Amino acid sequence: MHLRNATLAAAVTAALGLMPDAVLAQDSGASPIKWYGSIYAKFLDGDRRTEQGLYSNAESTPGEGGGDQGQGIEFELMFNAQVSKQVEIGGRLHSRFNKNYWANYGGFAVPDNDTTNCGEDDPRCNQYVKLRGAWARITPGYEWMDSLMVGNSDWGMFDPWTQGKSRYIDRDNIGGVLLQGSAFDRKLRWDLARVSLAQYQGLTYSTGELGSDNIYANDANWIAQAKYTPGPSWNATLIAMYAQDDEIDANDDSDLDGVTANTRWDNTVIALKGQYSGLEFMDMGASLYWSDYNVDTSLCGAGAWNGNCRFSPVPLRDMDDLSGTLNLNFNRLFIDGLSLSAQLFRVGSDYVSITAARREQDVLLTEGQEGTWMWGRPDYNFGNLQNGNSRAGLGWGGWNGEVQQVVSGMADNDFTDFDEPVAYSVIGWQGVTLVPKFAFGDWEFAAEYSYIDFDTNWQACGGQDKDIDCAPYPRQEGTHAWGLGGDYRAPYAPFQDRLMQIFALRAMYTLDVGPGIDLMARYKYIKDEDDRVTRAGSLTDAYDGYPNAVGSMNPDWIPNVGLGGCVECDDREADFTTIGVSGGMQLTPDLYAKLIYEWNQVELIDGTIDVAPVGLGFEASNDFGFAEYVTGQMDKNRVGLDFSYFLSGVEFGGTIDYLWGQYDPYFYTDDNGRRVRFRPAAGVTAIATPLGNIPVGSVDYNQYRMKIFMKVSF
Amino acid sequence: MNIKTRVSTCALVALLAAGAASAAGVTFKDPTGDDKGPGTYTYPTDGVYTAGSFDLIEFSVSEGDNPDFKVTVNDRLADPWGMGVGFATQMVFIFIDKDAGKGHTKSLPGLNVDFAQDSGWDKVIILSPQPASRVAAEVKAKAADLSADIVIPRRTVGSGKSISAKVKLDDLGGGDPATWGYQVVVQSNEGFPDKSDLLSRKVNEFEGQHRFGGGNDADCDPHVMDILAGKGEGAAGEAQAQYDMLKYECGADGSSVKRATLTTVRK
Numbered sequence: 001m002h003l004r005n006a007t008l009a010a011a012v013t014a015a016l017g018l019m020p021d022a023v024l025a026q027d028s029g030a031s032p033i034k035w036y037g038s039i040y041a042k043f044l045d046g047d048r049r050t051e052q053g054l055y056s057n058a059e060s061t062p063g064e065g066g067g068d069q070g071q072g073i074e075f076e077l078m079f080n081a082q083v084s085k086q087v088e089i090g091g092r093l094h095s096r097f098n099k100n101y102w103a104n105y106g107g108f109a110v111p112d113n114d115t116t117n118c119g120e121d122d123p124r125c126n127q128y129v130k131l132r133g134a135w136a137r138i139t140p141g142y143e144w145m146d147s148l149m150v151g152n153s154d155w156g157m158f159d160p161w162t163q164g165k166s167r168y169i170d171r172d173n174i175g176g177v178l179l180q181g182s183a184f185d186r187k188l189r190w191d192l193a194r195v196s197l198a199q200y201q202g203l204t205y206s207t208g209e210l211g212s213d214n215i216y217a218n219d220a221n222w223i224a225q226a227k228y229t230p231g232p233s234w235n236a237t238l239i240a241m242y243a244q245d246d247e248i249d250a251n252d253d254s255d256l257d258g259v260t261a262n263t264r265w266d267n268t269v270i271a272l273k274g275q276y277s278g279l280e281f282m283d284m285g286a287s288l289y290w291s292d293y294n295v296d297t298s299l300c301g302a303g304a305w306n307g308n309c310r311f312s313p314v315p316l317r318d319m320d321d322l323s324g325t326l327n328l329n330f331n332r333l334f335i336d337g338l339s340l341s342a343q344l345f346r347v348g349s350d351y352v353s354i355t356a357a358r359r360e361q362d363v364l365l366t367e368g369q370e371g372t373w374m375w376g377r378p379d380y381n382f383g384n385l386q387n388g389n390s391r392a393g394l395g396w397g398g399w400n401g402e403v404q405q406v407v408s409g410m411a412d413n414d415f416t417d418f419d420e421p422v423a424y425s426v427i428g429w430q431g432v433t434l435v436p437k438f439a440f441g442d443w444e445f446a447a448e449y450s451y452i453d454f455d456t457n458w459q460a461c462g463g464q465d466k467d468i469d470c471a472p473y474p475r476q477e478g479t480h481a482w483g484l485g486g487d488y489r490a491p492y493a494p495f496q497d498r499l500m501q502i503f504a505l506r507a508m509y510t511l512d513v514g515p516g517i518d519l520m521a522r523y524k525y526i527k528d529e530d531d532r533v534t535r536a537g538s539l540t541d542a543y544d545g546y547p548n549a550v551g552s553m554n555p556d557w558i559p560n561v562g563l564g565g566c567v568e569c570d571d572r573e574a575d576f577t578t579i580g581v582s583g584g585m586q587l588t589p590d591l592y593a594k595l596i597y598e599w600n601q602v603e604l605i606d607g608t609i610d611v612a613p614v615g616l617g618f619e620a621s622n623d624f625g626f627a628e629y630v631t632g633q634m635d636k637n638r639v640g641l642d643f644s645y646f647l648s649g650v651e652f653g654g655t656i657d658y659l660w661g662q663y664d665p666y667f668y669t670d671d672n673g674r675r676v677r678f679r680p681a682a683g684v685t686a687i688a689t690p691l692g693n694i695p696v697g698s699v700d701y702n703q704y705r706m707k708i709f710m711k712v713s714f
Numbered sequence: 715m716n717i718k719t720r721v722s723t724c725a726l727v728a729l730l731a732a733g734a735a736s737a738a739g740v741t742f743k744d745p746t747g748d749d750k751g752p753g754t755y756t757y758p759t760d761g762v763y764t765a766g767s768f769d770l771i772e773f774s775v776s777e778g779d780n781p782d783f784k785v786t787v788n789d790r791l792a793d794p795w796g797m798g799v800g801f802a803t804q805m806v807f808i809f810i811d812k813d814a815g816k817g818h819t820k821s822l823p824g825l826n827v828d829f830a831q832d833s834g835w836d837k838v839i840i841l842s843p844q845p846a847s848r849v850a851a852e853v854k855a856k857a858a859d860l861s862a863d864i865v866i867p868r869r870t871v872g873s874g875k876s877i878s879a880k881v882k883l884d885d886l887g888g889g890d891p892a893t894w895g896y897q898v899v900v901q902s903n904e905g906f907p908d909k910s911d912l913l914s915r916k917v918n919e920f921e922g923q924h925r926f927g928g929g930n931d932a933d934c935d936p937h938v939m940d941i942l943a944g945k946g947e948g949a950a951g952e953a954q955a956q957y958d959m960l961k962y963e964c965g966a967d968g969s970s971v972k973r974a975t976l977t978t979v980r981k
Contacts, residue, residue, distance in 0.1 A: 156760040232747035331874040339874040646847040648855035
């Protein structure tokens with residue numbers, strides 16, 4: 001046998017665990033392969049009756065609209081092996097849900113080349129197992145280098161502003177090469193990586209298409225990081241990254257000297273971070289990020305706010321900006337048990353980091369908006385089953401988990417359930433957050449105050465004409481990121497003058513009854529105001545879009561382009577209030593259950609009945625649902641039951657929610673340039689608005705949803 | 715400013731104005747910068763394992779029938795994994811030696827340490843960000859023989875730099891905590907532990923994204939990042955005392971030749 005083949009055979013044998021332990025234990029440092037994994041089963045039920053995937057929210061893959069019905073089971077087999085003292089490998093074999101309902105009968109069907117009937121030909125339904133997260137790690141023992149990793153990772157060694165986490169669908173889908181090393185007695189540690197760009201990490205969610213000469217397969221982010229920790233008092237980190245998307249030069253018609261590649265876009269980010277904890281009373285940390293983004297401007301033509309490239313996670317023109325944070329932590333403020341964290345932050349409107357985290361990381365101290373109002377374009381007025389986008393998302397309930405702030409134009413919540421965190425983009429946010437915490441006896445208190453101004457406060461994006469001056473900024477789904485009725489990855493509005501304040505207070509107390517009852521009460525109030533167009537001369541420019549959207553306009557509505565010069569008439573004000581209480585108890589040593597009640601209210605004014613969403617066209621029609629009429633008061637109650645049950649090797653958990661509420665539509669109109677409450681005359685049943693003829697009466701709504709899971713680890 | 719804004723502001727001010735007297739009890743200090751186990755250990759490379767987050771700097775027990783056991787580390791706690799209790803990466807074992815010369819000399823699975831004969835522990839409190847019932851299930855599966863002396867607080871929380879939990883004195887068999895000996899072992903919460911580990915993170919020769927480095931690939935090295943040592947006063951020399959206490963020897967085949975042996979510290 002050839003030497004190379006013999007070596008490979010030995011490695012494979014070792015990896016498969018076939019080699020006797022005694023042999024493995026010799027000087028090679030090898031150890032038997034370890035196999036471990038999990039069986040994960042999920043039960044979803046609800047009264048939305050959607051079954052386009054066994055996730056509450058699955059929005060972007062054709063044929064997977066998310067669902068609240070059905071049962072399915074996943075299998076994951078993980079492995080790792082110390083092949084030798086210098087080589088370690090690992091990976092996973094995993095099936096995932098998609099539409100693997102038990103009711104599919106194991107995906108059994110006659111292959112028919114049809115990927116729409118959830119049969120044997122549809123990988124979303126046929127319970128296939130796929131290799132995921134494979135990696136090899138080499139530790140050659142060199143002085144200058146500690147390790148080389150080749151393969152898949154979540155790249156968590158970097159930070160969420162540069163190369164962040166991007167679970168989609170798996171956390172370790174992104175592959176690359178990582179060199180790590182250290183110097184100066186490990187006071188300096190460095191990482192150098194080439195991370196392949198995922199296919200969606202580009203202009204218009206694409207770095208090209210395989211086989212179409214876009215050479216997307218070699219696009220990558222190069223990133224280097226050096227961490228210097230001379231002692232326990234301070235440390236500093238320097239990060240530099242350069243991401244580039246190339247494609248073939250369309251004008252190169254000869255391959256005699258190879259084929260020329262042009263840069264479609266590139267993105268540089270330089271970051272400097274530091275922490276100092278040498279003071280007795282305070283720790284501090286700071287970070288500064290500078291980004292530079294260049295794009296081939298010919299790709300999106302002349303460009304316009306509502307142009308072809310509007311659906312893109314990155315800007316359409318060159319830009320650069322600074323961003324950063326300053327954190328001060330007072331660990332004992334005057335008295336025992338009282339601490340205070342303060343954060344000053346700025347995320348520049350033109351900050352671009354195409355590989356920044358899109359979920360599962362949080363760049364700001366604030367707890368942000370409430371998940372229950374995130375995404376969802378709730379169709380409070382009609383409950384129209386044909387309204388596709390209103391039917392997508394999670395329904396009335398929104399997300400129960402924490403809310404995460406990311407600096408990505410591709411913030412994403414695909415393939416999540418209602419009990420998971422929800423992420424949204426905070427590009428343009430700037431302000432301050434104060435978080436005091438206080439523990440006293442059996443009581444724990446936490447609070448927050450955040451004052452948030454916006455670097456995206458501008459008129460016509462800082463120019464004179466939105467169609468020209470806003471052209472660099474992607475619109476995404478067309479509705480600007482708001483807590484209610486907005487998209488979580490659309491940070492740019494063409495006209496904005498916004499201020500948001502967040503107040504939160506939480507108290508926890510463990511009642512010493514039986515095994516103890518964990519009581520919690522919370523109050524949260526968010527005041528979010530946006531004057532939008534602030535100069536009369538810009539009103540026509542701002543509101544010329546909707547009347548031009550021929551075919552989708554509400555025929556009963558009479559467009560009032562320019563709002564008669566009323567700059568107050570498009571002001572948006574939202575007051576979000578949440579009051580929640582819960583009680584949790586360890587009912588048995590294995591079973592913990594928590595009962596939750598929450599009351600949420602939004603009082604919202606989204607301009608007068610003459611205001612159409614800026615530039616919105618067909619998306620505003622009630623059958624499409626990228627925007628809904630939401631002016632009014634929305635009350636929502638939630639009664640929920642959370643439980644977790646552990647036995648050795650298995651966990652059961654679940655959440656059962658019942659939500660009910662009421663929507664009272666309010667109407668406002670223009671009174672000589674001032675916005676005033678408009679009260680429908682007796683007998684009037686509906687008011688014509690750009691978003692449909694809105695019934696004047698109150699609307700009740702409710703939702704039931706349930707998720708129960710089982711996870712067996714072995 | 716509208717009425718809701720005013721009410722919210724007042725609530726925050728009231729919280730800040732609240733006061734409390736500090737409780738007496740017993741406090742131990744530990745030097746900073748000794749979060750290296752036996753002197754060679756390094757942190758995992760993932761960004762969540764921030765500098766100082768396993769560096770024990772203080773341990774205190776308050777007075778009363780329901781004393782607060784508080785462990786302070788040299789970095790602000792964070793919850794990157796959404797554990798919901800204010801911390802995520804740390805896992806702390808507080809071994810209590812109530813009766814010198816008696817108690818267990820065997821430690822908990824995964825730590826790979828023993829206790830000296832005159833420092834045997836009688837009770838151990840586990841401060842974990844995992845749900846109490848999960849910790850209990852792990853104990854039942856992996857340390858059933860010691861479970862009677864393992865105390866899992868019903869609620870463990872992290873705030874600022876401190877992880878704390880209240881434990882009823884009765885659950886510890888009564889007595890005066892100020893007179894007891896203690897050993898505080900700082901480890902890391904591992905949600906996917908090895909079959910032999912009690913929710914703790916491994917130490918290998920080379921650090922990885924989610925494992926400590928500077929040790930041995932086999933289980934002959936102590937899987938411990940920081941402990942109390944010396945007199946528990948935080949003197950610089952206590953770092954070396956820790957390194958000496960955690961000295962170990964491995965055979966060529968990865969077997970243990972000499973296990974690290976811990977002693978408890980008392981006032």
